[in-house]
Amino acid sequence: MTNVETIRLEIDKQIAAGFTADEIRSNLLSQQHHPDDVTAAFKQTNVAARAKSSSGIGVASVLISIYFIFSGIMKMSKYPSGSISYTFGIVMLVVGIGGLIYKLVEISRR
Numbered sequence: 001m002t003n004v005e006t007i008r009l010e011i012d013k014q015i016a017a018g019f020t021a022d023e024i025r026s027n028l029l030s031q032q033h034h035p036d037d038v039t040a041a042f043k044q045t046n047v048a049a050r051a052k053s054s055s056g057i058g059v060a061s062v063l064i065s066i067y068f069i070f071s072g073i074m075k076m077s078k079y080p081s082g083s084i085s086y087t088f089g090i091v092m093l094v095v096g097i098g099g100l101i102y103k104l105v106e107i108s109r110r
Contacts, residue, residue, distance in 0.1 A: 068096030
């Protein structure tokens with residue numbers, strides 16, 4: 001088995017584990033693989049299409065969670081307690097906080 005084939009197998013394992021293309025490249029280079037072999041293996045395995053996307057989606061979902069938190073607070077301050085809109089504000093606040101915690105934990109595990 002050639003070095004490129006070995007790297008391709010390792011790339012498949014890391015894609016299955018949920019690493020991004022940049023993380024996979026960094027991991028392989030830290031394992032002392034030659035950069036040309038890593039590049040060749042990347043081209044053969046189509047890593048860009050198969051690997052998890054970078055943190056751009058993470059940032060967007062964090063911003064959406066923050067939007068939900070502020071919208072929930074605004075609804076709660078605008079409408080009287082016990083109204084449907086107030087209850088909807090509570091739901092938005094809880095969903096926003098839950099989504100933010102979930103995404104921050106996911107980002108910290110990378």
